Amino acid sequence: xxxxxxxxxxxxxxxxxxxxxxxxxxxxxxxxxxxxxxxxxxxxxxxxxxxxxxxxxxxxxxxxxxxxxxxxxxxxxxxxxxxxxxxxxxxxxxxxxxxxxxxxxxxxxxxxxxxxxxxxxxxxxxxxxxxxxxxxxxxxxxxxxxxxxxxxxxxxxxxxxxxxxxxxxxxxxxxxxxxxxxxxxxxxxxxxxxxxxxxxxxxxxxxxxxxxxxxxxxxxxxxxxxxxxxxxxxxxxxxxxxxxxxxxxxxxxxxxxxxxxxxxxxxxxxxxxxxxxxxxxxxxxxxxxxxxxxxxxxxxxxxxxxxxxxxxxxxxxxxxxxxxxxxxxxxxxxxxxxxxxxxxxxxxxxxxxxxxxxxxxxxxxxxxxxxxxxxxxxxxxxxxxxxxxxxxxxxxxxxxxxxxxxxxxxxxxxxxxxxxxxxxxxxxxxxxxxxxxxxxxxxxxxxxxxxxxxxxxxxxxxxxxxxxxxxxxxxxxxxxxxxxxxxxxxxxxxxxxxxxxxxxxxxxxxxxxxxxxxxxxxxxxxxxxxxxxxxxxxxxxxxxxxxxxxxxx
Amino acid sequence: xxxxxxxxxxxxxxxxxxxxxxxxxxxxxxxxxxxxxxxxxxxxxxxxxxxxxxxxxxxxxxxxxxxxxxxxxxxxxxxxxxxxxxxxxxxxxxxxxxxxxxxxxxxxxxxxxxxxxxxxxxxxxxxxxxxxxxxxxxxxxxxxxxxxxxxxxxxxxxxxxxxxxxxxxxxxxxxxxxxxxxxxxxxxxxxxxxxxxxxxxxxxxxxxxxxxxxxxxxxxxxxxxxxxxxxxxxxxxxxxxxxxxxxxxxxxxxxxxxxxxxxxxxxxxxxxxxxxxxxxxxxxxxxxxxxxxxxxxxxxxxxxxxxxxxxxxxxxxxxxxxxxxxxxxxxxxxxxxxxxx
Numbered sequence: 001x002x003x004x005x006x007x008x009x010x011x012x013x014x015x016x017x018x019x020x021x022x023x024x025x026x027x028x029x030x031x032x033x034x035x036x037x038x039x040x041x042x043x044x045x046x047x048x049x050x051x052x053x054x055x056x057x058x059x060x061x062x063x064x065x066x067x068x069x070x071x072x073x074x075x076x077x078x079x080x081x082x083x084x085x086x087x088x089x090x091x092x093x094x095x096x097x098x099x100x101x102x103x104x105x106x107x108x109x110x111x112x113x114x115x116x117x118x119x120x121x122x123x124x125x126x127x128x129x130x131x132x133x134x135x136x137x138x139x140x141x142x143x144x145x146x147x148x149x150x151x152x153x154x155x156x157x158x159x160x161x162x163x164x165x166x167x168x169x170x171x172x173x174x175x176x177x178x179x180x181x182x183x184x185x186x187x188x189x190x191x192x193x194x195x196x197x198x199x200x201x202x203x204x205x206x207x208x209x210x211x212x213x214x215x216x217x218x219x220x221x222x223x224x225x226x227x228x229x230x231x232x233x234x235x236x237x238x239x240x241x242x243x244x245x246x247x248x249x250x251x252x253x254x255x256x257x258x259x260x261x262x263x264x265x266x267x268x269x270x271x272x273x274x275x276x277x278x279x280x281x282x283x284x285x286x287x288x289x290x291x292x293x294x295x296x297x298x299x300x301x302x303x304x305x306x307x308x309x310x311x312x313x314x315x316x317x318x319x320x321x322x323x324x325x326x327x328x329x330x331x332x333x334x335x336x337x338x339x340x341x342x343x344x345x346x347x348x349x350x351x352x353x354x355x356x357x358x359x360x361x362x363x364x365x366x367x368x369x370x371x372x373x374x375x376x377x378x379x380x381x382x383x384x385x386x387x388x389x390x391x392x393x394x395x396x397x398x399x400x401x402x403x404x405x406x407x408x409x410x411x412x413x414x415x416x417x418x419x420x421x422x423x424x425x426x427x428x429x430x431x432x433x434x435x436x437x438x439x440x441x442x443x444x445x446x447x448x449x450x451x452x453x454x455x456x457x458x459x460x461x462x463x464x465x466x467x468x469x470x471x472x473x474x475x476x477x478x479x480x481x482x483x484x485x486x487x488x489x490x491x492x493x494x495x496x497x498x499x500x501x502x503x504x505x506x507x508x509x510x511x512x513x514x515x516x517x518x519x520x521x522x523x524x525x526x527x528x529x530x531x532x533x534x535x536x537x538x539x540x541x542x543x544x545x546x547x548x549x550x551x552x553x
Numbered sequence: 554x555x556x557x558x559x560x561x562x563x564x565x566x567x568x569x570x571x572x573x574x575x576x577x578x579x580x581x582x583x584x585x586x587x588x589x590x591x592x593x594x595x596x597x598x599x600x601x602x603x604x605x606x607x608x609x610x611x612x613x614x615x616x617x618x619x620x621x622x623x624x625x626x627x628x629x630x631x632x633x634x635x636x637x638x639x640x641x642x643x644x645x646x647x648x649x650x651x652x653x654x655x656x657x658x659x660x661x662x663x664x665x666x667x668x669x670x671x672x673x674x675x676x677x678x679x680x681x682x683x684x685x686x687x688x689x690x691x692x693x694x695x696x697x698x699x700x701x702x703x704x705x706x707x708x709x710x711x712x713x714x715x716x717x718x719x720x721x722x723x724x725x726x727x728x729x730x731x732x733x734x735x736x737x738x739x740x741x742x743x744x745x746x747x748x749x750x751x752x753x754x755x756x757x758x759x760x761x762x763x764x765x766x767x768x769x770x771x772x773x774x775x776x777x778x779x780x781x782x783x784x785x786x787x788x789x790x791x792x793x794x795x796x797x798x799x800x801x802x803x804x805x806x807x808x809x810x811x812x813x814x815x816x817x818x819x820x821x822x823x824x825x826x827x828x829x830x831x832x833x834x835x836x837x838x839x840x841x842x843x844x845x846x847x848x849x850x851x852x853x854x855x856x857x858x859x860x861x862x863x864x865x866x867x868x869x870x871x872x873x874x875x876x877x878x879x880x881x882x883x884x885x886x887x888x889x890x891x892x893x894x
Contacts, residue, residue, distance in 0.1 A: 060797065063788065091799030104790040109812035109888055119798045154888045 007177060007210050008034040008057050013070030015052050015061065015234075026052050026065065027234045036177065037208040041225030041242070043215060043257075045450035046421075048231040050214045054180045057212055058095050059087050075177065092119035096171035098200075100183040102163035106155035112163075113151030116170045125174050138169040141206070142199045143539070161192030161544060165199050172203060179204070181213045185220060189312035189477060190521040195543030197223060197523075198534060216450065218257065219523035222246055223530040230254050242527050256452065258525075263455050265462050267503045268487045271302035276339050278303050278439050278471040279357070284323050284333035293319045294495045296333070301439065304465060306472040308486035308503075310479065310518070316495035317475045321441045324473070325357055337439075355385040358432035362444035364424035368416040374401075374427055375412045381434040400430040404460060422453035429460065439471045446481055458485050479522045483507065491515050513553075517546050565890060569881050576877045583869040584636075588629050591862055598645045598856045619645060632862065641666035642859035646852075666863045669848065674867060676747060677837075677844035681829035683760050684767035689822055692772045696779025696818075701806050703784060712780075715773035727766045727839040734762060745840040763840045767833065771825040778821040782814035789813075816883035823879030830875075831868040 010032040016023040027049045034040050034057075042050045052065060059079030061067050072079040074095065079087060091097075096119075099105035107115060117131040126134070132151070139147035142165045155163060164184055171179050184200065185193040201224060204211050213224045221228055221242075228245045230237040230253070238251050249255050271277070277300035286294040294316050301307045309317045322328040324335050326346030334341045337356060343349050361367035368377055378397045382388050388396055398408040404426040416424055425445060432440050442461065446454035462485060464470060474486060482489060482503070489506040491499040491514065499512040511519065520533060521542070534542070541549065599615035600607065616622045620631070635642055644666050695715075699708045718726060735743040745759045783806060786792060795809045834846035841847075845864060852860035884890055 058797065062793070088799040088801065091797055093799060097794065097797040099790055099794060101790060105794040107791040107795070107809050107813070110808075118795075118800065122798075122800055122804070154892050156889050157892060157894050 005036045006033060007036045007038075007075055008032065008212075009071070009073040010053075010057060011071045013053070013056055013072065014068040015049070015056060016066055016068050017052075018064045018066075023066070025234055027056070029070070030231070030234070030236050032057065032212075032229065034178070034210055034212065036210050038227070039204060039211045039213055039225045041213045041215065041221035041228040042231060043218060043221050043228060044231035044237075045216060045452065047233060049234040050216075050231055051182050053231070054182055054212050054214045055097075057178070057180060058091060058097065060091070089123065092176075093123040093125060093174040094176050095178045095180070096174070096176040098164075098167050098171050098179060098181045098184050101187050102167040102184075103155065103160055103187075105167065106163060108155055111152055111154055112158065112166050112170075116151060116166070116173055119170070120173050123174060131173065135169060135173065138172055138203075139166065141203060142166075142169055143195070143545075144169075145544070159192075159544070161188055161196055164188060164192075164196045168196075168200055168203065172207065172209075175207060175209075177210060179209055179211045181211055181224075183215055186215065186217070190479070190523075191312060191517055191543050191547065193220075194521045194523070194530070194533075195545070197530060198539065198542065200224070201530065217523065218246075219525050219529070222525055222527045223523060230257070246525055246527065263458060263484050265485055268305060270488065270502050271300075271305060275302060277301055277336075278338060279324060279473070280336040280339075281320065281324065282334050282336060284320070284330045284335070286319060286323055286328055286330040288319075288328075292495065294323070294330070297492075297495070297497055298333075299490050299497065299500055301471045301473055303438065303471050304469045305487045306465065306474050306485055307488045307490060308474045308476060308482040309490045309492060310476060310482055311492035312477055312518075314494075315492040317477075317492055318443055319495070320492075321359070321443055321473065321475060324441065325359060351385065355435045356437050357439045357441065358435050358437040359441045359443065360425075360428045360432050360445050363448055364421065364428045365416075365448075367428055368424060368431075370416050372415075373412070374414050374416075377416070377427060378430050378434050381431055385435040396434070400433055403433065403464065404430045406430075420453075421449055422456060425449060425453075425457055426460065429457075429464070433464070433468075437470070439473070441473045441475065443475045444477070445474075447476070447478060454481075461485065479519065491518065513550055514547075517542075517550070562891075564893060565884060568884055568890075572877055572880055576873045579873055580866075580870060583873075584633060584866060585629070587862055587865040587869070588625075588632065591858055591865070592625055594856075598858060601856045632859075636866070639667070641670065641863040644669055644852075644857055644860050646855055646857045646860075666859045669860060670845065670863055670867065672749065673843060673845045673848045676842065677830060677833060677846065679756065680760055680763055680767070680833065680837075680842060680844060681826065683757065683764040684771070684829050685826055687764060688768040688771050688825070689775065691768070692775035693779055693818070695772075696776040697783065697806060697811065699776065699780040700783035700787075700810070701803060703780070708780075711776065715776050718769040719773035723766065723770055723835045724839050726769050727763070727836060730762055730766055730769075734765075743840070745842040747843065760842075763833075763836050763842055766836050766839075767829055770836075771828060775818070775821050775825055779814070779818050782817045783810045786810045786813055812886070815886040819882045819886065820876075820879045823875045827872045827875040830871040 010030070012029045012031065013027055014025070014029055015027040017026045030053060032040070032053065042054060044050050052062070055062065056067060056072055057074070059072055059074070059082065067080060070080075074090065077086070077090070106112065113132055113135055116135045117128055120126045120131040121128055135151050136147050139150055144150050144162055144165055150158060150162065150166070158166065168184070181200065185196050188196060197220065213221060215221050225242050227239065227241055229239040230251070232253055237253050238249070245254070249258055279301040281297055281299050284294055284297045285292070297316070297320060299307065309320060311317050319328060323330050326342065326344065326349055329344040334344070336342065337353065342353055346354065375394075375397060378400055379393055382393050382396045386396070397412065401408040401411060406423060406426055411419075411423075416427070419427065428445070446457055449457065458481065461472065465472060474481075476482060486503050489501065489503055490497055491506070491512065493514050499506065499515050506515065507519070509516070520537065523529060537546070598619065599612045599621065603611055603615070613622070620628065632642060642665070695711050699711050702708050731743045734741045741762045742759055743762065745763055747756050747759050751759075787810060792805060792809055795805045800809070833844060834850060836842070837844045837846040838850065845867065848860065849864040852864065
């Protein structure tokens, strides 16, 4: 197989999606060319049409989408006019797909290896024993632990990062010419992401497979792709080689994407020891049923300060928030507010105590009642906590909308479904502010948002803190956000605080071993970052392997 | 067997024991309800057999004889105590015959409720079994095919015809089948009077028509649930993944969607099997089939309280047992429970 030969040729493709009984454009006349052995990065925000274009390269349109015009050729075969059987014979065998969430894309009812061998057997490429042997070999190459056994487990018995690698192995099962990677690491923690990235890059190189790598994360695509194509709302913005795209983006939109990560806020000096913290978490130990989740967690949050609580999924970040708000009763320890211990159960707290601690949630979509208008969503806490009614309530709601930079006249009577993701999150903020609290817990408030929108939310939160003197507890797994907004950082792992301190101190070595793994795992825009990191740390000292090593020590 | 599998089986066994205990509690609660309901029915057996001209003394004497004058709680305790020993009591209507024959009915003679119930219940189970063996596989296959060729002419035809059959009254379906299968084309007998000495083939031949009627009644529900449960899963990422692996549509449905759609399908099957046991009254009457449904109706007519109560209890037990089985199978169909981490 010689590199350089054209493998995929998409020309002037137009794809529409059905929504509310009409066809709306998703992709407007985009071209895409991919050579054998080459990796093309497709990048853009949500709604840019990345996944739709990636699937179109397989001649596939999701239910509710249709390819209206244009051509898709794979190795000279016209996929638009090909019949279903021809397309089926290519899918899985010569073109493979790796989905965003391996946990959802593996069938829960079958063992991993049976799903792996399905394509080779059904396409008549190899027998079951051959294919099983090959699967184990692929698991070994992808550095999965216990490669001889892992395939014989059910998907729910394997961790997310391992599943994602098993899915990459499955895509490789027929040694395809092309693999579509659709956000394969977006759902993973940073330390896990890095080992999946390393594994994918390795195996694609080993077999000289061409790939389309879809992501919204620039730093990730910089490690993976030879060329990058930027999409915006179904149009191509620009395309060029990875190096030149990173160093010298031509279009304004691309430049703005590149600039997002530059937002940072001056770190405020640490509060003095004598100063009374707004919230003090004191030696909290808590459990769900009988499973211990938090062990002796303590930290303080002062007025006008942002404490970022950082950790990977399952580290207990959100559980701390549940203890502070009284949703979960700690088995030991206490929560103090302005020096006064709060009742452990929210039902025993006074309205005045409840009012002081508010919450903003990750998924604004599910946190807002879809049947209530904005007026009611924000008006309800205004009435409940401040006792305002009638015109006074209306005035307060309008004032709050002004504070979150949404025009009251335009938005007050809308339903949540009539708002964009960023606007919904702003309403979430307004609802928290409505109680006039001293302290707000922000639980992954920007993780579901595009970077540009997320930046707007962070700036708004910063402005509100300056004008209202709010204390924030900022729960996140995203270290870029931590760098942008926090004053102090608390690093959690397995329900324990591993390290805590001022932001600058936390980002300057020496670190706790885990903090250092976490920090070094965050992808950087330098295309050589992954290569250099692997050289520095060693292939076996990243991700799960590194954490296991740490736990054993 | 690995350790994980054993601990998984343990967990499942625990859940099953838990459900069984719950089933027993439910049955106990139902027995209270049955007893109370039967006892607030107007009229009593003594009054019913003696007719309007009965003297006060005669009625009292019979009531005394049958124990009807005792306190309700005492009677319930007696009844429940008997059931726990396997004694369902003595049928009022048969009580006289047995004293003629000189046997003690409570020891399982012809007058005992159990002796009356047993052959009838076996007949009903036979009918239900034949109907289930036809209906369950047929509905599953039709449901799977409807899901595979969804929105096609075939799908619509199956949907409309099963809906029509479930919407028609049972006796009407029965008469239509009799018209076509035993009057116009005399293939099957229209009367299903089966008895013990019959050969299996004869029994089957006689039972087929009522079984077909019941099939028509229960098929729609199961077929539509199979179709809906499968279609519901077709938007899942793992189904898309299977399609993108180039797997044939039939295999996608049977191998990838069906195993994950089993829980709701099993529940609907159990509900319909329970209906086959407990809801056959009309069909049994139309075909003069000697099942428990007919016995039940006859006993209500003559206020034969012990038989009515026993029938109700059998119906309740069948319902609870089948739903319990469905629960257990749904649990077993979930790999997360069979194979914990």
